[in-house]
Amino acid sequence: xxxxxxxxxxxxxxxxxxEEITYFIEGYTHDKIADYQASALIMAIxxxxxxxxxxxxxxxxxxxxxxxxxxxxxxxxxxxxxxxxGVGDKVSLILLPLVASLGVPVAKMSxxxxxFTGGTVDKLESISxxxxxxxxxxFVQNVxxxxxxxxxxxxxxxxxxxKIYSLRDSISCVESIPLIASSIMSKKIASGAQKIVLDVTCxxxxxxxxxxxxxxLAEEMIEIGRLAxxxxxxxxxxxxxxxxxxVGNSLEVIEAIQSLKGDMxxxxxxxxxxxxxxxxxxxGKGENIEENTARLLKNIENGKAYEKFxxxxxxxxxxxxxxxxxxxxxxxxYIENVYSQKSGYIQSMNAKEVGKIVCALGAGRxxxxxxxxxxxxxxxxxxxxxxxxxxxxxxxxxxxxxEKLEEAKKKLLEVIKIxxxxxxxxxxxLEIMK
Ligand code: URA
Numbered sequence: 001x002x003x004x005x006x007x008x009x010x011x012x013x014x015x016x017x018x019e020e021i022t023y024f025i026e027g028y029t030h031d032k033i034a035d036y037q038a039s040a041l042i043m044a045i046x047x048x049x050x051x052x053x054x055x056x057x058x059x060x061x062x063x064x065x066x067x068x069x070x071x072x073x074x075x076x077x078x079x080x081x082x083x084x085x086g087v088g089d090k091v092s093l094i095l096l097p098l099v100a101s102l103g104v105p106v107a108k109m110s111x112x113x114x115x116f117t118g119g120t121v122d123k124l125e126s127i128s129x130x131x132x133x134x135x136x137x138x139f140v141q142n143v144x145x146x147x148x149x150x151x152x153x154x155x156x157x158x159x160x161x162x163k164i165y166s167l168r169d170s171i172s173c174v175e176s177i178p179l180i181a182s183s184i185m186s187k188k189i190a191s192g193a194q195k196i197v198l199d200v201t202c203x204x205x206x207x208x209x210x211x212x213x214x215x216x217l218a219e220e221m222i223e224i225g226r227l228a229x230x231x232x233x234x235x236x237x238x239x240x241x242x243x244x245x246x247v248g249n250s251l252e253v254i255e256a257i258q259s260l261k262g263d264m265x266x267x268x269x270x271x272x273x274x275x276x277x278x279x280x281x282x283x284g285k286g287e288n289i290e291e292n293t294a295r296l297l298k299n300i301e302n303g304k305a306y307e308k309f310x311x312x313x314x315x316x317x318x319x320x321x322x323x324x325x326x327x328x329x330x331x332x333x334y335i336e337n338v339y340s341q342k343s344g345y346i347q348s349m350n351a352k353e354v355g356k357i358v359c360a361l362g363a364g365r366x367x368x369x370x371x372x373x374x375x376x377x378x379x380x381x382x383x384x385x386x387x388x389x390x391x392x393x394x395x396x397x398x399x400x401x402x403e404k405l406e407e408a409k410k411k412l413l414e415v416i417k418i419x420x421x422x423x424x425x426x427x428x429x430l431e432i433m434k
Contacts, residue, residue: 062186080193116355205351248377
């Protein structure tokens with residue numbers, strides 16, 4: 001067997017065997033297969049797809065590519081959460097301290113930005129000192145000590161996914177059901193959780209643009225979860241416009257802090273509470289979804305979720321004075337408003353286009369080794385269905401280059417569609433699949 005034969009087979013739309021998939025994953029993980037060969041195979045998978053069997057084999061091979069975390073010392077049901085990605089998606093930053101404040105242990109390995117979407121790790125790293133790459137021992141110890149740890153994929157867990165994830169990002173091969181399902185589920189299998197709640201985003205700012213595609217992805221992940229003996233619940237959520245008001249790393253952390261202090265955008269709240277209620281249920285800490293929602297809301301109101309976030313930041317070496325005083329986050333050099341050119345109601349704000357505009361400001365990567373600018377991004381002043389008057393502020397841009405600022409202004413005006421007719425606030429929770 002050699003990699004050229006495997007590439008050729010997938011290029012010619014043939015089904016790969018378990019042995020061929022394992023050969024590729026092992027070879028690529030240990031640098032025996034070059035990036036350009038892996039790129040060719042990933043592109044062939046992207047274009048020609050995979051059968052369910054191939055996707056399962058790919059997931060298992062990726063999960064087996066490194067260590068598997070044993071969280072049994074925690075003596076608790078560990079429920080993990082993951083999102084299929086979105087624009088303005090700061091849900092993990094709010095949801096995970098929130099459920100931890102209710103006694104649901106959180107051992108979370110997050111990702112970096114992918115394509116036009118942001119990543120929780122990049123956001124956490126905008127907090128000065130926050131260590132996302134701690135060792136396994138400290139990771140488990142943190143969960144034991146304060147009930148939560150949030151880290152990056154730096155441990156040797158599903159290392160094949162880590163390599164393929166950043167490769168896909170740099171060769172435009174992200175939006176693929178087998179690649180997303182295997183990426184997410186391999187990490188979940190390796191990271192030791194018994195149960196999984198997935199936020200399957202759907203719409204212009206998600207990798208799955210239609211509800212049918214999101215359902216297909218959810219079904220595939222639920223099936224992999226069943227085979228791996230990990231109960232999996234998928235919450236399909238709306239990602240047609242950016243989630244919340246902030247898009248950009250430190251701007252989203254600031255919005256998460258404000259949310260934990262009780263000032264949470266309605267759309268973010270809908271998503272956080274639904275996912276949280278299922279996490280509490282799967283953890284065996286509350287059967288009733290409505291009651292769980294009420295308990296989550298209470299822990300926002302009484303400050304316990306916010307306190308848990310501060311504890312998390314301090315425990316991971318972060319400077320919590322940033323959280324207590326958000327003015328400490330470095331500011332972009334240019335902060336300018338975009339004004340509406342007409343009156344009416346916001347009809348749409350294509351989240352993918354907004355994500356691309358924010359990436360172009362410097363918040364995302366073009367090459368996998370690129371560094372990102374945490375201070376840049378946008379704050380929306382209006383959401384879909386809001387009324388606007390001519391000259392109202394639509395959005396504030398945070399940029400570190402005049403040229404990029406001007407480009408963002410022009411593009412945002414094209415992306416934000418305003419018409420005379422009123423429309424309803426979009427529904428956020430589209431479906432629950434188990
Ligand atoms: N999140 C992941 O971890 N992987 C993907 O492919 C997409 C979103």
